[in-house]
Every structure is written in structure tokens, then in C-alpha cells.
Amino acid sequence: MGEGETKTIRPSEIDVVYTWVDDMFPGYAETLEQFATTRHDTNPNRTRDNLEMLRYSLRSLERHVPFVRRVHLLTCRPQVPEWLNTDHPDITVMHHDEIMAPEILPTFNSFAIISHLAKLPCVSEHFLYCEDDMLFLSKAHLSDFVQDDGRLRVFAKNRDAPVHAKTRPGDSPWNLSLANANAALDRAFGPRRRKFLAHGPRLIERRSFEEMCNRFGHEIAATRASRFRGGDNVPPEYLYPHYLLETEEAVLASDAETRRVAGYASIDNFLPWTWLQLARLDRLRPVTATLNDNFNDRPNPRVVAHVRNRLNRWFPEPSRFERLDRPPT
Template structure:
């Protein structure tokens, strides 16, 4: 369910394309620099090989600031209510000069405008310099300005959700008064001192650890950190296995059938469909604030993963298990019990399975409170209430074991499972759990395959333990869980791609019998390539030697 994309230089909506080519001839030195997209209204997009929400946010801020500075318009950036858009304040008295600057901008390329009521866009957008565009600049108290970007295939199209808002502040008794609420102040003195700060000071959606962010002019009240700002570093940990690797298969086969339950022995649990590649693309696109990524594996490394990027480290099981007799292990519960032993891992981190994906931009505060607490996303699914039985699935057996530990220590019987979304964790709490529940923790870490006696730590036990000890809080996240074995999977993937409205989703496969792997893999590959078309910096460049 991709938006349809026509290259202007190749045809499609010919009249509009011809007009665009005459209007912006400097943009047509190479084919497909501009495109007309149809689907949700016609719009002209800049086609770029690298498209990202952060990149567009920064480009739109640069565009507006440059226009205002060239026009001699005084301005200051403020902290708006969205981390994904910039916000610039100008005096109402400068409206005519802003209008002239935006009209001149129309000669440089396609820039769109729309009016805002509060934080919501109102009415259709218009090209700057058009009749409606000129009307919007004359009338709007808040004007959203920005470009539309698209990847070459037209599957990832980003627009004014990452624009730059221009607010017209009105004079009132020696002060400038904001036209809408923001996160800092509703008015400022005419002579409020201006200061220059990194853009990252004004938003939680910034690449703090990968680049120097742009400096921007603001006012002193906006230059200080706010109580809700998450200012500590956040890392990400993945666990990954390639079940198609013959060496890994031989190691696993040497230890028998692989577990007490058919689900834990199911080969579908270990199939690699290149999910990690696309989960990393999702991470880079939607969480550029992540400091470092660790991929935990068993003597494996994805062939496409570069070894030259400073922000990613492959960690072998032997580096986190202190008992060599525990290895090799094929038990995710055991591997997860050792994550806090990763050297260099930050206190606060997110744990992903490779079948977890970020579906849209997020900020650290979606997973952590600024005081260090972690957010817990409770699932509507329940841990079965009856006693443990031989027929329990591994996830249910571990949940019941968790419940017994928590009931004995805190007098509370857990019922709900935790969503299979990225898990927000603290290293120090995991260390405490290892000490507090030493015997159960040790048995789990030594269990080569999933056992009925396992506890599940980062996916369940941690969150309740942290909550009972005052270090976690129940929260919500827009989430989808999709099972590849279900007959409606293709329809649900299509809806997810069309809407792109979930902060996180999981595409899991625990029940397949292995006979439909080729079809499922092809279907999933088409979906992931369309959802995440832009390679991450963690992938090998073409021609890069391993």
C-alpha cells in the first residue's frame, strides 16, 4: 500500500510537472530530484537517497532561520509542545517582512505552508508564493513551514509533521505575548536577552552522540533544562541469532532436541529473516538520540553489519557469561539474565529482540522519566492463574515463576504480562535482581535450553520488581503485535505500512511448522523494505570489504 510516486522528469501529472520544472530549473540537474506524489492529495517532494525525520526537521529549521536572517527579521527559538518540530517566534510587527521572505523562498524550491490552531494544522497546505500561501502568511497567528521529502521509491514520505512553526507574537504593555501555549513562557520583555544554544537543548529528538547539532538563537528562559528533560545517555541492546548458520546448527544439535516444550524447540524461533537489519534502520530513523548499540550473539556476526562504525559493538556470549560451562546456550532467558554484564553499557538502556521495531519517531521520555524511572508497558494478556503444569508454554511457566518470587517478596500476585515492545531497563536494578533472587537467577543462566524453572527477567520480572521498589511506572505506548503464522498477516502488514501510526510493533513467529518459510520471508521482506527503505550507518557500504 505504497503512495504512488511520479518522477517529474519522467512524466506523471504532466501539466504540474512542467510548471514545476520551469519554476525551479536549478533543481533539475539530475533526474528525479523532484517528484509529484499522489495519494493523500498531490504534493511536490524532494527525492533524496537519505530521508529521516531528524534530517527534515533540521533542514526546515535551517530554511526558516536563513530566510529570517537574510530578511533582517529578529527571531528567537522557543520550546514548543512537539519535539519533532522546531518553533520560531517573531514579532507581529515583522509580518510583512516574513511574508516577503517566504514569497522569495518560493523561487528556491517547493516549500509548503499551513496555518495552525494550537499545535494542530488547520486546513490544506499551500505552496509558498501561491495565492493561498500568501493569504495564510497574512492571516495565520502560527504558520507551519516546511518541505516534503521522499525516498526514491516513494514508500517513505515525510512532510510538515517535521516542519518549523513561525509564531507571530503580539505586543502588549511592553512585552511580546505568545499566540499559543508552549513549554516555557507565555510572554517575554521586548529587550529579553538572546542566547545561542545547541538545538538539542530545545528538543529531546536530537542526535546527541553522533554529530554536532546546529546552534540556534533563543531566549534565556528556553536555554535551561526542564524537569521533564531526560539528560542521561541511553544505549540499546539486541539479542540476535542466525538459525540458518550451519556451525550454530551443529552446536545446537550436539545437545539434543532442544527443550522441554515443543514451542521452545521450534526452529521458527531461530529463523533469521534479516529483521535485525531493518530494526536497526528503524532505530536510526526514529531514535537518533541513542548513544550506542550492542548486539549480543553466539560467535556470529551478520554479513551486512559493518565493523567500522563507532556506535555499534558485537558482544559474544563468552563476554557476559562468567561460567564457561553455561555455553553454548540456546535459551533466551539465560542470555537475557546476563545483559547487565555488557562492558560499557549505560545505566539506562532499551532491550530489543530483533523482531521489535520502532514504527515512528520517539524520544527518551517515551521510555524513561527524567528522574531515572523506567516505563513499563503492561499487556492485556494475562499470566495463567492456575499452578504450573507440564503443559505450560515456556513464557507462561516463566511468568508463574516470576509471580511466585514477587508474591513471596512483596505480597502481590502479578496477572498481566508485559508488551513485547522495547523494554526500558536499568543496569543497577538488574544487578540487584541477580543478588536478590540469586538461586533462580543462577539456575536460569545455566539452563542451556528453556526450562520450566526459568524466570524471565527483562521481559517481565524486572518491571514488577522495579515498580514495587519505586523505580518503574506503568505507562502506555501505541503498539501492534503481529504473528506471521496468522492468516490475516498480509492485510495487517498493509494497514501498518499505510498508517505508520504505531510507536512500536513486533512481528513474531513462534508457531510456524517451517513449511511456509519462503513465502513468509518474501512477504516480510517486501514490508520491511517499504517501511524502512533508507540504510542505516551500521550497514556495509557497497564494495566494503569485511
């Protein structure tokens, strides 16, 4: 935006986009094993659906986000949640092959998938991107995500994100990708320290998102070509907010605003720890909360049951997106 220029974002024109996958869907595990080469490739924390988090996220969306126009669900073919009411006019299911090039499919790389979000047909110019483990615990307002002048709010942590000088070849693909993103931003805008971003929904503008993908075309192309997260990738969910900060199309939220909007809990196998985190979310009720799967290979049944009970207590009523003949398992 130019100096003094503002943009109007109408609440009635905001869609929500979810990405989702279920690794228990018939054939998925076999396809994954066919292409996987490292332990990172088969990490179940990113693909497990044992809590049916998408179902509860949609319930929370219906209760707490009144400004949503439509919902778009992006997943791999032929997956569709069995409980989802796909006939409802307010939801559209899209598969990767409808917006992604055939030569890069199948993909198991969330970075590659997210880089295509602005290519969804019929999605609103501004849309809220949610991973399926993100909930809305309190009433959300568009002003939680965007200022009156149209600049988006960026919610960051009080920790610097990795840079190449402090990474090692054996680091996780996530940390290496953050370092790659920071290197790309340094080349474009000059070196500076940048913060980790808080987990939570991202408000995205299609125009500026595609502008970012073109500006960092080499990095985005390498990311899209990777079936799994790789050492030469960049995470668009990190690169985009920092790109907006650099181009002055976004502002950094205060620590107090971040605490109010972006809650987080790590769902671990140690029940007292998970109980404590969920109880804290229950008490604070931030606008959003991410329940990050950290079960690894063997989820603790007692923890799974506890989280399920909490989700049902928070959101007992089915949303309009559910088939009534498919109650939670």
C-alpha cells in the same frame, strides 16, 4: 528511589542492546541438535533469520531514535551478520563467552542471555534492550519510556499472567517461567495479580537490573544454568519490569499509552492474516512494533516475500551499520 527523589536520564547517554542469532550460520544447527532434548528446544521461530529483521531494526533505529549513543550486539561465537559494518565506531559486537561463565555455554536460552545484559562492558547506565524483531515505526522520544521523575514506564496487556495454580506440567516453558516469576514476586512482595507485558523494547537501568538478579539469586542461577528454557526458569524481561513496579521505580502505562508505543504483529503462514496485521501497523504507526515469527517449520514463501516488501518500503535506506556491498537477500 526515596520519596520525592528523582533521577536524571540524559538522552545523550542511552545505548541500545540487541540480542541476535542465525540458525543457518555454519555449525549452529549441529550444536543445537547435540544438546536439544524436546521440541521446544528446536523451535525455529526463535532462531530463524530469513527476514533479516536486525538489518531493518537498525534502519528504523537510525531513522526514528535520535537519542541513541551506541549499539551493542550480543550473540554466540563466532556469529556476526555478514552485512554488518563491524568497523563502524558506533557498534560493538560481543559474544556470549565474553560475559557468561564457560560452564553454562553454549546456551540457547534467551532468558539466560538476557539475565547477563547489565554485564556488558561499556554499556550505558540506562540502555534500551531490543530483540532483533522489534522495529521503530514512528519517532521515539526518551519520554516514551521514562517519566520526568526518572521512573520507567511499563507497558502491559489486559490479561493476567500465569500463576502456578493455573499451570500444568505440559505447559510451555514460557508460561511455566512466567508462573515462576510471579511466585518469586509473591514471596518477596506479597501475592497479587500481574499482567502480561506488551512486546517491545525495554529500558533497563544497570543498577536496578543487577539488584533484581541478586534479589532473586536462586531463580536467576537456575535460569542461567539451563541451556534451553526450562520449567524452573524466570524470564528477566518479565521479572524486571514487575520488580520495578513493586519497588515503585516504575509506573504502569495507561492502555492508550501502550497502544501508542507497543505495536505487535504475528507473522503467520496465512497471507491474508499477516497482510491485515501489517496494514494495521502501517495505518496506526505505533512508536515500536514487534514482528513475531510464527512460521513454525515451513515459512510460506509468499508471506516471506510480502513481509520483505513491506520492510523495504518502510525502511529502504541502509543504515550506517551496513556494509554497502551486502544488500538484502
